[in-house]
Amino acid sequence: MNNFSYTQAGSAKAATGLLKDKPQAAYIAGGTTLLDLMKANLEEHPQLVDINTLPFKGIEQTKDGLRIGAMERMSDVGENKLVLEQFPAISESLLLAASPQLRNMASIGGNILQRTRCGYFRDAAFPCNKRVPGSGCPALTGDNHNLAVLGTSESCIATAYPGDLSVALAAFDAVLTLENQKGKQRQVLVKDFYLLPGKTPQKETVLEPGELIVAVTIPMTAQARRSTYLKVRERSSYAYALASAAVGLDVQGGTIRAARVALGGVGTKPWRSPEAEKALVGQPATEATFRAAAAAAMRGAQPRKENAFKVELAQNTLVQALMKVAG
């Protein structure tokens, strides 16, 4: 790991001010993504700004929903009573991710910003349009078994966000509060926070340079209370998703009144599926309905040689998740 200077920031203004003066610097919270990438020479920063001291903490009920501070740790949020009661899918997405040690370290803000596990991105010896724009994408014809089939481009097919939490957040209309260098805050839906790769896969989110994630707020709804996160992996624990589904249903008298569906592991970003939701609402909560919704979700899939299995896997994952919440 190349050397850097380390700054403990006492305020958000001081932190964002530091990054304004030195755009190549980076914030560090849990460090679990950042130090991993820096050790592998995939990211280099002359200065790290420790934001653990910032007051972006707490899990509290507000008029807009449950507000979770960006500095809260995955383990604390995953086992929080309100999260368990109101958002089972979000709790499950956190507790099925990483390991207990990593969950004790990783912040919510950092989780949302974790980077792809594409093997070509993570090996500096290979070209990668995300790492070195314009250098090419060996994944298109190479080992792409764990890469995306939805939202891909000829520049990049990586599951840019490989994790779980943002899949559940995207499903339940969670909103990020961001703060810039002028101390000004803005709100962005998680489902709109991530960008499709297009021709610029190096640009992964709408976050501006130096902007901080302050909090995430999730509206409390009937479908969020009746929700689940199903994750399919190559081993039974401590692995990234090959396919996952965050789903929530509001069923009354056997008919689906509201539905939320997002898929993980198959899209170039956390994949909210309005197509699946449309196929569910107003229909009876039956396996036939769920099958139709799953087919709708994957209709635009563009599988490659080694990840073609994901089209069927994602559909089965989604159906199984919907069956579970339908009871």
Place this chain on the structure above:
Amino acid sequence: MSTFSSPDTPEGQPVRPEDGTRRSFMKQAGGLLGLALAPPFVGPAERLAAYSKTVEGVTSLQLKINGTVRSIQAEPRVTLLDALREYLDLTGTKKGCDHGQCGACTVHVDGRRINSCLTLAVMQQGKEITTIEGLAQGDALHPMQEAFLKHDGFQCGYCTPGQIMSGVACVKEGHAGSDDQTREWMSGNLCRCGAYPNIVAAVREVAGKA
């Protein structure tokens, strides 16, 4: 019962002159003391500057490990794992993958298990760090150490310190209620010898006595 070792001599180290104040400053939570002590005539810009402190090159870091405050001269890029092994000769904590994938480096910080390879020593000042060396009371082994011996919870032993630190935390967290739950909550610790059944047995026995 904490003892303070005297800081090592910064001889030949590029320690900047203002380090003395910076060091004590950083030990206070977030520099709040520094702000409180700032004279009232200090302007907002100076207050802001004083509120963020930068460490560059080799400086003195104080780490409280197993109840004792130890001082090392190290760069900010030194991980907690390397500080323990390379600077303090606490080689019980193992370096496996160095990327947070194997759990061999598991230690407790303020009572929570973490991977010491993915955090910086400079970030862990002022916290209570417990390593495998801190579990036994003199010659009396920790019950988890005894259980690993009894159940033969290892073969080569390289993952064992991490497994034991994780096992202690797993029981304390209340995540060792069944074999399945124990396997799930111990999944951050890999064992290439495949001693898993015996590790689960050891953790479950300690959980049963807790």
